[in-house]
Amino acid sequence: MEVEAYLGADDPAAHSASGRTLRNAVLFGPPGHSYVYFIYGNHFCFNVSCLPDGEAGGVLFRALEPLTGIKEMAEARGVSLNEGKADSALRKLTSGPGRLAEAFGITRDRDNAKDLTDARSDLTIVDDGFPSQPIEITPRVGITKALDHPLRYIVAGNKFVSHR
């Protein structure tokens, strides 16, 4: 598991830095909702709004360890998990925000602004009890501003993170 925190007006790297727009409105809304955006003409990134209603903030899901639904995710990504390179193919399944979103079939049109805490939603986040300690904290990656903030959180030693 690997996530990055993005803050509000005082975080130049955050989409919410320059105020509320139609695109980033979810970040300013109530917590626990999905913020999905399109990047580089190719990829979607999946975030969860995190601060109280009216206060901008979110967490970007950069990577996670596939536990179930592996076959479905491989299919969604258009990769095969055949013997031989199966290990590296498995690691590439969800290691990176674009890959993760593709593996889950997440798109902006379908999945933006969903309540991830509502069991009736078709996209939710729950606690499955997977051991998430210890945590390692590093600067965020892939950005050009506020490079020094230690806001990237990864499960220490876990192989299913995007590589630096």
Added chain:
DNA sequence: CAACCGATCACCT
């Protein structure tokens, strides 16, 4: 209305 640029990835060398 046009230009710019980005919280990336896959493929080539």
Added chain:
DNA sequence: GGTGATCGGTTGC
């Protein structure tokens, strides 16, 4: 290790 693909959102003219 380097780089091209690709396009929506935002900003500036």
